[in-house]
Amino acid sequence: MRVQRHTSGSVRYDKRRKTWNYLWYDGLIRRSKRIGTKREFPTKAAAWMEVDHLQIQQQKPQHGDTVRSVIVRYEAERMPSRPSTARVYRCCLKNHILPKWGDSLIQDIQPRPVELWLRELPLSPKSKTHVRSLMHGLLEYAMWSGILDISRNPISLVRNIGATRTVRKARSLTVEQFQALLTELQEPFATMALLSVCLGLRISEALGLRWSDVNWIASRLSVQRGIVNQIVGDVKTRGSAKTFDVAVELLDRLKSCRQHSDFSAAEDWVFASPFKLGRLPYSYTGTRQELERASKAAGIGHISSHVFRHTYRSWLDAVKTPIAVQQKMMRHQDIRTTMNIYGDVVTDEMSTAGLRVAELAFQFNGAQAERETS
Known part of the structure; x- marks a missing residue:
């Protein structure tokens, strides 16, 4: 050349x-x-x-830090430690913020261009909110680290119109739909579905369970960790770590699952993957594929693993659980409501509501519960 x-x-x-x-x-x-x-x-x-x-000319040297250089420092010093959150942040930076603003000086960021750009992004309102929040965090970091003078954050003037509008309504399953799905699910995914819908677990929490987390004598189960992208980490929030009362039917189901598992030691995963020789549980991808297959066979349409958590919330309503109890059982932390101010609800109420939800999950399920695990 x-x-x-x-x-x-x-x-x-x-x-x-x-x-x-x-x-x-x-x-x-x-x-x-x-x-x-x-x-x-x-x-x-x-x-x-x-x-x-x-008229292609070499650009004049810029005086100041670019958004790209600030992002490099932000990733080193302020990136969230939770792998799943960090992955979402990096995707947002790589796919949206860097292509548009990477070569701009951080001090030149103005609210009007950012808001106009945000309106044109082909994203849902909720995703645009995440992009706006990350831009706000970058400017806050620049002020914290001395790159910018401390002043009002210009992104605070950026509005995201329709931020609270949802594109798709969260789906919950009826008792009949759940039973149809359960009939089609193979083990251990059927037990995983029962566990998630009876306790409102996130899929990362269900996959992160070990046999040592089950107290067989006291009929209790502790959620202590989560797994995202096969990386073991903490649960999503501090309030997510919780010990649940387990219904007798669900405890029996877990005992049966352990008896049929090749990985039944105390520190083995409850849903250990034979493809990983028990070193890791089944992956989220494998779980999603089995749910897609079973939901299609059951004729209930597309579902995701998070549908069990939405179903849990709906069934708590169905058994007339007080909203304050629901907030505790869902392990939600929301300072905008008054639910966290008026003290704790009694444990008996939470246990009773949990057992009622389990009764719904096992309703019409006598034949399926007796089916041998495959």
């Missing part, structure tokens, strides 16, 4: 692609632009004339 140097860059002929390319440096970042083929520009001089015609 021959090179002709110039004060603002260089023109190179790429023999493999058979094109002229103009290359220059923007600070420490190397940039390039395709000029054309040799048929269009037979000589370098002709290619240079096209460069001058397009």
Whole structure:
């Protein structure tokens, strides 16, 4: 590849692609632009004339920190430690913020351009809220680290119209739909579904259970960890770590599952994957695929693993559980409500409501509960 140097860059002929390319440096970042083929520009001089015609010039050095450089420091110092949250943040930065704002100076970020850009993003209102919050966090970090003077965060002036509007309504299963699904699910996914719908577990919490978390004598189960992308970590929030009372039917189901499992030691995973020789539980991908297969066979339409948590909330309503008790049993922490201010609800109420939900899960399930695990 021959090179002709110039004060603002260089023109190179790429023999493999058979094109002229103009290359220059923007600070420490190397940039390039395709000029054309040799048929269009037979000589370098002709290619240079096209460069001058397009007015491609080396950008003046920027004075200050770019959004890209701030993000590098943010990832090193402020990125959330929870793997699933960090993954979402990095995806948001890579797919949305960096392409638009990466080369902009952090001090030049203004609310109006950000709001107009946010309106045009092909995302749901909730996802736009996440993007806005991350932009707000970057500016806050820049002030905290001394990159910017401490002042009002310009992203606080950015509005996300329709932020509370949901695109898809959360789905809950009826008792009949759940029973139809349970009939089609293979083990141990059927037991996983029962456990999730009886206790309102997130899929990461269900997959993160070990046999040592089950107190067989006291009929209790402790949620202590979660697994996301096969990485063992903490539960989503501090309030998510909780010990549940377990219905007799559910405890018997767990005992049967353990008896049929090749991985039944105290520290083994409840839903250990034979494909990983028990070193890890089944993956979320494998769980989702089994749910898709079973829901199609049951004729109840598409569902995700989170439908069990929504179903748990609906069934708590169905058994007339007081809303304050529901908030505790769902392990939600929301400072905008008064539920957390008026003291704790009595444990007996929570236990009774949980047992009633379990009765719904096992209703019409005598034959299926006796089915041998496969």
